Amino acid sequence: MEVSTAMWTAAIVGAVVVYWFVWVMGAAEVKGKRAVNLKMGSITRDKVQDKYKQYWSFFRRPKEDIAAADDDDNVPAFVDTFYNLVTDIYEWGWGQSFHFSPSIPGRSHRDTTRLHEERAADLIAARPGLRVLDVGCGVGGPMRAIAAHSGAHVVGITINEYQVARARTHNRKAGLDDRCEVICGNFLEMPFADASFDGAYSIEATCHAPRLEDVYREVFRVLKPGALYVSYEWVTTALYSADDPAHVQTIRGIEAGDALPGLRAQHEIAEVARQVGFEVVEERDLALPPAGPWWTRLKMGRIAYWRNHLLVSALTALRVAPKGVVEVHEMLYETARHLSDGGESGIFTPMHMILCRKPLAAPPPSS
Numbered sequence: 001m002e003v004s005t006a007m008w009t010a011a012i013v014g015a016v017v018v019y020w021f022v023w024v025m026g027a028a029e030v031k032g033k034r035a036v037n038l039k040m041g042s043i044t045r046d047k048v049q050d051k052y053k054q055y056w057s058f059f060r061r062p063k064e065d066i067a068a069a070d071d072d073d074n075v076p077a078f079v080d081t082f083y084n085l086v087t088d089i090y091e092w093g094w095g096q097s098f099h100f101s102p103s104i105p106g107r108s109h110r111d112t113t114r115l116h117e118e119r120a121a122d123l124i125a126a127r128p129g130l131r132v133l134d135v136g137c138g139v140g141g142p143m144r145a146i147a148a149h150s151g152a153h154v155v156g157i158t159i160n161e162y163q164v165a166r167a168r169t170h171n172r173k174a175g176l177d178d179r180c181e182v183i184c185g186n187f188l189e190m191p192f193a194d195a196s197f198d199g200a201y202s203i204e205a206t207c208h209a210p211r212l213e214d215v216y217r218e219v220f221r222v223l224k225p226g227a228l229y230v231s232y233e234w235v236t237t238a239l240y241s242a243d244d245p246a247h248v249q250t251i252r253g254i255e256a257g258d259a260l261p262g263l264r265a266q267h268e269i270a271e272v273a274r275q276v277g278f279e280v281v282e283e284r285d286l287a288l289p290p291a292g293p294w295w296t297r298l299k300m301g302r303i304a305y306w307r308n309h310l311l312v313s314a315l316t317a318l319r320v321a322p323k324g325v326v327e328v329h330e331m332l333y334e335t336a337r338h339l340s341d342g343g344e345s346g347i348f349t350p351m352h353m354i355l356c357r358k359p360l361a362a363p364p365p366s367s
């Protein structure tokens, strides 16, 4: 073969490999985000690395230190920074629903995600004509599934401006923007009138609140008497022991890599719901058998993580992705390891379900 032919062949094969690696293998889990489009929310390119460092020095501290430094009030701002850093990576590597779901043999991740969301809608009896609140809505994967499944009108709230824009774009593309609304705001002080919703749900979002009672009290306030609220909570289970260094390391790893000011114990959730005035209708860990393990999706992705790491490194070197993306991606990789350790050992669940009702004649909540 002539040298020029060999060079052309090598160039064409190289181009095909790069195309396959970046655009085919690196394609978004649910179409919409590709590695070449990774932005870091509303953070400008030159600030990504600094913002990541600020985030990390805030959340790598245990909850006692966050509280002792009187930093609880700063949590929402750092949670906002976190979602600027991770939203595109989540969409690219996971899809538009930022939560876990029990695995079901023979069903795809997309199916099990949707079923987990529809279960929330069914539990609060969402139906056409009702106005339902999504507390911590992300880019709106659950909101669209729930509006489509139940026919209800869904209003989502998220602290992160970039997620609002993503969610609105997705809603429009899905043809659901007449039934799905997205508001930027803090769920600890919601910009909604008292008794203005017929139902509410939160999926893996209230764990970001420094005090759970603050968000539950707000949900209670905006619900009409008799309305239902369901939440999927991230908690430590009864198997967790604070005296076991391996347990502590796993839970600290989950908190630091997921912008959590401190995980709560499973048994505390109902207590908080009652404290703000709710009746607890049902409480159950949806991860327990017969549910299939939620963490297998994380474990099965080892090759994908390696591919993604190479991709973000290459894109950063080529200056397509901003500096700092590799560090954020590494942090998520570590977090995934802690999450699957937590799931496998049974000391942690991301789907402790609590279903509450606001009583028809509400007694004054205790403060």
Ligand SMILES: C=C(CC[C@@H](C)[C@H]1CC[C@H]2C3=CC[C@H]4[C@H](C)[C@@H](O)CC[C@]4(C)[C@H]3CC[C@]12C)C(C)C
Residues within 6 Å of the ligand: 089, 090, 092, 093, 094, 097, 098, 099, 100, 204, 205, 207, 258, 259, 301, 304, 305, 308, 309, 329, 332, 333, 335, 336, 339
């Ligand atoms: C509820 C929350 C988020 C839960 C999950 C949606 C995310 C938790 C950890 C995330 C990920 C970890 C590894 C990433 C991987 C290294 C990358 O290549 C592709 C994306 C990941 C799989 C990413 C996806 C989302 C998570 C599973 C918290 C924040 C309360």
Ligand SMILES: C[S@@+](CC[C@H](N)C(=O)[O-])C[C@H]1O[C@@H](n2cnc3c(N)ncnc32)[C@H](O)[C@@H]1O
Residues within 6 Å of the ligand: 076, 079, 083, 096, 097, 098, 099, 135, 136, 137, 138, 139, 140, 141, 142, 157, 158, 159, 160, 163, 185, 186, 187, 188, 202, 203, 204, 205, 206, 208, 209
């Ligand atoms: C892990 S995501 C889950 C999103 C969505 N429920 C889903 O399952 O796709 C957590 C969400 O909670 C939101 N959040 C966290 N703290 C918040 C706060 N104080 N006020 C409003 N939203 C908040 C984040 O912005 C993010 O949208």
